Amino acid sequence: MHLLIVEDETQLQLQIRQQMEALNFTVDSAADGREGLYFGEEFRYDLAIIDLGLPQLDGIEVIKRIRAAGKDFPILILTARGDWQDKVEGLEAGADDYLTKPFHQEELRARVQALVRRSAGQASNAWTFGPLTIDYEKKRVQLDEQTIELTSYEFNTLEYLARHQGKVISKSELTEYLYAQDFDRDSNTIEVFVGRLRKKIEQSAKFIHTVRGQGYRFEFQS
Structure with missing residues (x-):
């Protein structure tokens, strides 16, 4: 399982990476929007975790461009913003779920597992x-x-x-x-x-x- 983390807070990025690697994900990480967009457009992932408040290119624009490139892997957005409109904007850009900072690591793990499970599920006709x-x-x-x-x-x-x-x-x-x-x-x-x-x-x-x-x-x- 291959996962992308786009988060500019170094300590938080490391914490998320360690937790995802403990779940047996292979993890790529980026600290700004432009690098994150490059990874998202060039490689196939099972999930991406993208912060909205990124330098160089904000998370909303990263998500829009990833979707425009035809990438359909699940995207979980992270935001420190409490306003509902910011969450709506992220979802409308193409994200599938969100977490508001600060969050519990257990909640992040559950959201990631649910996203991957739903994405992998198939029907029969x-x-x-x-x-x-x-x-x-x-x-x-x-x-x-x-x-x-x-x-x-x-x-x-x-x-x-x-x-x-x-x-x-x-x-x-x-x-x-x-x-x-x-x-x-x-x-x-x-x-x-x-x-x-x-x-x-x-x-x-x-x-x-x-x-x-x-x-x-x-x-x-x-």
Whole structure:
């Protein structure tokens, strides 16, 4: 398992590296955004841990460029900022989860393991909903026969909703599916994932319907 750490605080970077190596990860590390972007674009990782407050190139821009390069490995962002908007910006850029500094090492370990587990999970078949095809085995989504690039967490969100088409799925149910443990995360995290999905797959038809006060329902509607 190959992991990337992009963190400019030397002591924190070392602590994270040691913990990840104890989990049998091979670790690459960078202390600024430009170096981190180089690693992220050039190599294949099972997970990246990226701080938002980086020198030379901030974490948001690093994530955007990594996703633009077609890299879909899970990304966990670290931020010392307490404002929800900063977390939203990181998730909308393409990250899959976040931790706010300071954090417990046990929580970091649990988040990393959950991200890797979800990313590696596979389903067994492919379903078609009008112009949308979801290949659960290959973890591939096509819209009008064109492949849509999704992160692993975007795919897992879509997969869960589609497998329960017609049923209203609450935010808490989606959270329990996507994350192995609940660390009192903001409920708006799910809204960010759903919003990202809608932008990518609802170009000519509607699939994800909001049921006010209850959650989301997946249903093809031309």
